[in-house]
Amino acid sequence: MAVSLTFDDGPSPANTPRTLDLLDELGWRVTFFVVGSLAAAHPELVVEMRRRGHAVGLHGQQHRHHLLHSWRWIRRDTEEALRVLDDIGPRPRWYRPPYGQLSTPTLVEARRHRLEVVLWSAWGREWAEPDASSVQARLAPRMEPGAVLLLHDSEEFAAAGTARRTHETLRLLAPVLSERGLQAVTLDALVDG
16 A cells, blocks of 8 residues: 655755655655756756656746646746756656646646646645644645655745755654555556556
8 A cells, every 4th residue: 555755846956865865764755746947957856866766747847826827838838847857857747737726728738748637635735834743744644545645845935944844744754654554655656556
């Protein structure tokens, strides 16, 4: 039985290496939804994610609200992000739009590029919670087979302290997963079983 941990808004040279080390220590494989502009600035981090057995999904080029932009803008944002990721490695399978905003243009562009759209069943809201135990308390009730959990390992689009709370939360989630007999796997492993 498995759940999929997912991380949005990276990569971040200040925080992603620590996240990768913690995931190695815990023996977990996850899916990172990377922002194209950040991936272009730090392609070595995307390569390292894959090297360590994690999946990489698309999270747009500029991390802006789709509900505030035209179809043309969404098309350009998606295409630019895909060009960045294509240059770094294999084309991603998964797409999570910024802020989880699904508009008709978002869905059409994802389909046009053969990307599978995925949101989440529980999110930590680490940027808004006072501490890691509060984040863990938000996630734990939804940690069941097939769950998709959303965390952030970057502070590029979140408040300072978000990544630290995420790292502390990972340690708190480990015993919960263990007690429930759950493994943390990539979305590919979760869906393809």
